[in-house]
Amino acid sequence: MKVSDFVAFFPGDGAAPPPAAFAALPRIFADGLHAQAVRAEQLGGATLFRTAPPDGRVFRFFARDGSWVVVKGLMVDVRARQPQVDLEGLLDDLVQGAEPDLNRYEGTFAAAAWDARARRGWAFNDQVSLLNLYYGEFDGGLYVASTALPLAAALGLEPSREGLQEFLVRGCILAPASAFAGLARLDVGQHVRFEAGRCRVGQHWRAYKEPAPHRRLDDAAAAIASVIADRVRRFDAVSGPMVFDLTGGYDSRLLASGAHFAGVKPTVTVNGPRDLPDVVVSKQVAAAAGWPMLYFDTDRLDGRPIDPEMRRELTFRTNGEIVFSDVYNQQFSRPVLAERFNLHAGGVGGEFVRYYPWSQEFFGIGRRRKANVENVLRYRVLQGRFPPADLFERPWYPALRARLHAQIDAICASAPGTLTNQQLDAVHVWKFSSGTSLYMSALFNWFPTCLPLLTAGFVEAGIETPWRLRLSTALDRRLIGMLAPRAADVVTIYGGPASPLRLATVPLHLRQTMRQCGHLVAKVDSVLGTGRLRRWAVPTRAPARKDHLLTPEFRDFLTPEKMRSRGLYAMPGLRRVLAGSDDEWAARGGLIQRIATVEQVCRELRFEPGPELLG
Known part of the structure; x- marks a missing residue:
C-alpha cells in the first residue's frame, strides 16, 4: 500500500x-x-x-x-x-x-x-x-x-x-x-x-465541555456507547474492512466491543512474545468473544539487525521525534495486515472514561480552581529520569521544565472557572500530541490507522461525563459489558474482569484493587519526588536485550569521536554513557537510542551542533 x-x-x-x-x-x-x-x-x-x-x-x-x-x-x-x-x-x-x-x-x-x-x-x-x-x-x-x-x-x-x-x-x-x-x-x-x-x-476546537446531566452510570455509558458505534461505522463505511488492536487492558477491548456492537464484526490483532501478559489475555478475550485474531510473535518476526539503511529509513519515518527503533517491529507486521485490510484501528483514548488524566490531583478533583500544575509536570510529563548531568556542558533542564510548566499552566488557565478535572482532561489531550500522534504518523504510510477513541466526538463524550462517574473503572466495565458481554468476563492484565462487579467476581476485583493501591503509592511517591516507595509498590523488569539494535556497526556509529552531534555533549560524559558491555548498553538503552536518533538527524541535516544549541 x-x-x-x-x-x-x-x-x-x-x-x-x-x-x-x-x-x-x-x-x-x-x-x-x-x-x-x-x-x-x-x-x-x-x-x-x-x-x-x-x-x-x-x-x-x-x-x-x-x-x-x-x-x-x-x-x-x-x-x-x-x-x-x-x-x-x-x-x-x-x-x-x-x-x-x-x-x-x-x-x-x-x-x-x-x-x-x-x-x-x-x-x-x-x-x-x-x-x-x-x-x-x-x-x-x-x-x-x-x-x-x-x-x-x-x-x-x-x-x-x-x-x-x-x-x-x-x-x-x-x-x-x-x-x-x-x-x-x-x-x-x-x-x-x-x-x-x-x-x-x-x-476551531477546544478540549473543554461542561458536565452532562448524567446521574447514573448507565446514562453515561449509553451516551458514550452511541458515539463509539457511530464513529466505528463511519470509518468502516469510508475505508473498511478494518482490523482492531486488542491487548490485555480496557481500552482496546472497549473499542473492539464497540465494533462488535456496531455490527462491524471485528478481526483483532496483537503483537508480542507468546508469554507476554497482553498476548495471553488478548487471545482469551478473542476466543471468548468469537473474534478472529491475527497474532504476530515478535520473537519470530523478520528480526534482521538494524543496518545503516534501515536506521535511516526509520528515522525519516519518525522524523527524529520519537526513537527510530520504536517502529522496528511494525515495519514487518503492518504491511502484512495491509494485504487483507484497508484500515487499522488502535484502542488508544479510553482514559477519558476513567480517572487517569487527573488522578494525581488527589483531593482537589472536581474543584473550581486552578489545577495543580506542578503535580502534572512531575507525574505526567517529566516523570522519567533526567539524563546524567555530566553528559552536558551546561545545565539546560531548568529552562525545559519552566517552558513545559508554562505550557501546562496556559492550558489550565484558558478556560477560567472550570473544574480541575476539566483542565487536566484538556492537558491530557495535549499530551497525545507527543507519543501517540508521532508514533501513529510514523506508521501511517505502512498501513493507515484511525483512533476512534481519540476522535473529537468520543473525547467530548468522555470529558463531559461527571467526574464522580469516572472515579474508578466502573464506567469502562459497564461499557464493555453493555457492548460485548462475552468479552467482559475475561480477566484483564490488571487482575480483575472487565465486567461490572458481581458476587462471583469479588475476589478478582479485590486483587485488582490491591494493584491499584500499589500504583497509588507510586503516584504519591512520584509527586513527592522521593523515589523510595515506587520500587516497592510497582515491580520493574530488567531491560530486554535488543540484539537487532546492539550490533558492532551500531557501536561504531556511536563512536564519540566520529559523531556529528558530539558537540552537544561533554566528551567525558558521552564516553562514559557509550562505554560498557551489551548488557550495560541495554540498561541505558533508552538514553543511548535517543543519542543515536539525534546523531542520525544531524547526519541527515549535515549539521554539527555545539553546546549552545541546548541552551
Whole structure:
C-alpha cells in the first residue's frame, strides 16, 4: 500500500516561482524513504509536491480553476448521514471567505488547501492532531508538509532547541514544537490561514465541555456507547474492512466491543512474545468473544539487525521525534495486515472514561480552581529520569521544565472557572500530541490507522461525563459489558474482569484493587519526588536485550569521536554513557537510542551542533 506525503508552498508574493527546495525533495524522499515522487506542480500560484498519485481513499486531491485541496489520511463527516467527504464541497467551504465549520470533520488526517482567487492558503488536521502537520515561513511564503525531515533537509534547517531538549529527556516532542528550527507542528484544535504574506494560527476546537446531566452510570455509558458505534461505522463505511488492536487492558477491548456492537464484526490483532501478559489475555478475550485474531510473535518476526539503511529509513519515518527503533517491529507486521485490510484501528483514548488524566490531583478533583500544575509536570510529563548531568556542558533542564510548566499552566488557565478535572482532561489531550500522534504518523504510510477513541466526538463524550462517574473503572466495565458481554468476563492484565462487579467476581476485583493501591503509592511517591516507595509498590523488569539494535556497526556509529552531534555533549560524559558491555548498553538503552536518533538527524541535516544549541 502506498500512502503519499505532501509538501505545499503558499507564496506571499503572487509572482513568486516555486522555491529551490522543491528541486531537492525528489532525491531526499527517494534516498530516505524509497518514495518515488510525483513532480512538483504549480497550481494557481501555489506549489504542491506529492510522493504518490491520489488513491481516492487515504490520499485525495481535488482542483478547480487553480484552487485545490489535498488530504492525507482518513476524514469523515460526522454531521451528514453519509460519512464520505466531498472534497469539492470542502473546497467551496474554504474559499467562501468566512470561517468554515472544520469540526464537522473527524478522523486521522492532515489537509492543505489553496484559494487561487483570494490567494489564501489553509492548513488543518484532525482536532486531536493525530496525523502530524508541519508549517513554517521560509522563502517569502509558507510551507505546509505532512512530514518534516525531508523538508528540513531540503531547506537546510538546524535541529530546534526546544525539540532537542524534550527529546533527550522524554523521548518524544510535544506540539507545537518539532525537531527542526523554524518548523512548528499544528497543536490541538488548531488551523493555519495564510493570506497577504501573513500566517495566522486559529483555534476551531477546544478540549473543554461542561458536565452532562448524567446521574447514573448507565446514562453515561449509553451516551458514550452511541458515539463509539457511530464513529466505528463511519470509518468502516469510508475505508473498511478494518482490523482492531486488542491487548490485555480496557481500552482496546472497549473499542473492539464497540465494533462488535456496531455490527462491524471485528478481526483483532496483537503483537508480542507468546508469554507476554497482553498476548495471553488478548487471545482469551478473542476466543471468548468469537473474534478472529491475527497474532504476530515478535520473537519470530523478520528480526534482521538494524543496518545503516534501515536506521535511516526509520528515522525519516519518525522524523527524529520519537526513537527510530520504536517502529522496528511494525515495519514487518503492518504491511502484512495491509494485504487483507484497508484500515487499522488502535484502542488508544479510553482514559477519558476513567480517572487517569487527573488522578494525581488527589483531593482537589472536581474543584473550581486552578489545577495543580506542578503535580502534572512531575507525574505526567517529566516523570522519567533526567539524563546524567555530566553528559552536558551546561545545565539546560531548568529552562525545559519552566517552558513545559508554562505550557501546562496556559492550558489550565484558558478556560477560567472550570473544574480541575476539566483542565487536566484538556492537558491530557495535549499530551497525545507527543507519543501517540508521532508514533501513529510514523506508521501511517505502512498501513493507515484511525483512533476512534481519540476522535473529537468520543473525547467530548468522555470529558463531559461527571467526574464522580469516572472515579474508578466502573464506567469502562459497564461499557464493555453493555457492548460485548462475552468479552467482559475475561480477566484483564490488571487482575480483575472487565465486567461490572458481581458476587462471583469479588475476589478478582479485590486483587485488582490491591494493584491499584500499589500504583497509588507510586503516584504519591512520584509527586513527592522521593523515589523510595515506587520500587516497592510497582515491580520493574530488567531491560530486554535488543540484539537487532546492539550490533558492532551500531557501536561504531556511536563512536564519540566520529559523531556529528558530539558537540552537544561533554566528551567525558558521552564516553562514559557509550562505554560498557551489551548488557550495560541495554540498561541505558533508552538514553543511548535517543543519542543515536539525534546523531542520525544531524547526519541527515549535515549539521554539527555545539553546546549552545541546548541552551
